[in-house]
Amino acid sequence: MRTKIAIIGAGPAGLLLGQLLHTCGIDNVILERHTPDYVLGRIRAGLLEGGTVALLDEVGAGERAHREGLVHEGIELAFGGERHRIDLHRPSGKTVMIYGQTEVTLDLMNARRAAGLTSIYEAEHVKPIDFDTDHPRVSYVKDGITHEMTCDFIAGCDGFHGVSRASVEPTAIATYERIYPFGWLGILSETPPVSHELIYSNHARGFALCTMRSTKRSRYYVQCPLEDHVDQWPDDRFWDELKRRLDQKAADELIIGPSIEKSIAPLRSFVAEPMRFGRMFLAGDAAHIVPPTGAKGLNLAASDAHYLAQAFREYYDEKSTAGIDAYSAKALSRVWKAVRFSWWMTSMLHQFPDTGTFGARIQLAELDYVVNSAAAAASLAENYVGLPY
Template sequence: MRTQVVIIGSGPSGLILGELLHKAGIDAVILDRVNRDYILGRIRAGVLETGTVGLMDEIGCGARMHRKGLIHEGVELSFSGRRCRIDLAGLTSSTVMVYGQTELTRDLMDHRESHGATTIYNAADVTPHDFDGDRPYVTYEKDGTTHRIDCDFIAGCDGYHGPSRAAVEGRGLETHEMVYPFGWLGVLADVPPAHEELIYANHPRGFALCSQRSLTRSRYYVQVPLDDRVEAWSDDAFWDELRRRVPADIAEAVVTGPSIEKSIAPLRSFVAEPLTFGRLFLVGDAGHIVPPTGAKGLNLAASDVHYLFEGLRDFYLDTSRAGIDAYSARALSRIWKAERFSWWMTKLMHRFPEDGDFGQKIQEAELDYLAGSIAAQTALAENYVGLPY
């Protein structure tokens, strides 16, 4: 088989890239090691930046998102018995949309299937080859047979543990990482949200987040030690702890119910440099990971796709390499700004006992300054709705 672009990974970044290429008349095949049902069974983020919403509209895949998604014009911070609402719309003229990643992925899969584009699921042992030269190819195993796809370019949209990043180890790849000393215990439940907007809570007992996926499905988190275990937390214990950490009126509004999903996610920051290795490009989690505090993971992958698509489009339509040659530098410039914001939000809203009394006082001063400064709130709002591409 031959195609112009092989995309490894059928998460949102791979699917958005595939649809942008299809719209531009560029042929692409998507490979994934698992099947569609497995991918749609994963619980992921649900806050979309303006740019991500725009990409969905650009490929003609935004109709259900606009029907079911929830526009949020602000976000609240809770600390020291105070509430501070960040007026996203008023400060930036932009908003965010709450729409679950699973639903966004479903929309993209359905759209891709509607025009008969090729996605190969259950592709084992996917391996990129010869991407340092002019004739790269990808091999994979399926139904006991080895298959080969020749191509011009390979887009590694396959996550941190995927074969794309593994293929460039030892080829000049540099990595930068910070591991945070806690995780998020998250619960998904079919209960109405406690508040119409997201609430980030800084509390002496630790961080908490009141989030949502729809008007009938909520997602809540509490900060826990890294060595904590999900099995140690009953649903009742989680709801009790959440209510201790959020403002009293929000605690009273929390509707409890059985958890659909419960897990502990470690927090870390990670960046790989560069993102381009010959004709192979790292995209999304293959090249970077952010803590979820700033809602940047999916959105940062979408901006990578935007830059890579522009480069590939110019290569095929204008025979220019300028865009693909600039992909890594353009993407990394925005990645590091998002990493900075996610790190800052994490430091701002979580308790770090190892920082001591001085560190705690600095955090309290920062929150107090934020609550009283329109300039500081504007900076937060600009980053939260998403920096321009």
């Protein structure tokens, strides 16, 4: 098989890149080791920057998001028993949209299927080959038969544990990582959200977040020890703990119900650089991970796909390598700013083992400054809605 761009991974980064390339008339094939149902079964993020929504519109996959997504113009920061609203729209002119990553993936899958593009699911033992030469290839096993795909370029969109980054010689790549000493215990419930905007709560017992997937489905999180297991958190214990970490009004208005999904996610900041290795390019979680506090993971995958699609368009339409040569630096510039913002939000809102009384007062001072300074609130808003591409 021959294609121009071999895309490894059928998550949002790979699917969006594939659709962007299709709009430019650039042939591409996606290889995915799991089934479509498995990919859709992964519960992930649910907040889209305006730039991500615009990219979905560009590839014809944004209609359902506009119909079902919830547009938000602000968030609330809770500390000291009170809530304070941060207006996102007034200083930035932008909004965010609540729309689940699973739904984004489904919309992109449907768009790809409608366009008649090739996706090979359950492709085992995928391996990028000779990507440091002018003749890259990708081998894989399908139904017990080994296949090889020749291509011009390889896009590694296969996540943190994928084969793409792992195929790079260790001496050719630098990684930067911080593992956070806690996790997020999250539940999904068929209950109306406690607030029409997200509540980020700093509390002495630990961080809490109130968000949603729709007007009838809520997503709640509490900070918990990394060694905890979901079996230690029956629903009653979760709801009791969440109420303790909210302001009184939110605790009184919280509608509880049985969880339909419950999991504990570890938090890390991770960046690999560069994001280009010869004719293979990394995008999305294959190159970087951020804690979910800043809602940047999916949105960084989208901006990577945008930069990479533009670079390939320049290569094929304008016979220029400027875009692919600049891809890594351009993407990493935006990535590191998002990593900084996510780290800052995480540091300001969570309880760390060494927080202590001094650290707790510093956090409260920082939060008080943010909610009472127009400049600080505007900075938060600018980063939260997404920096320009």
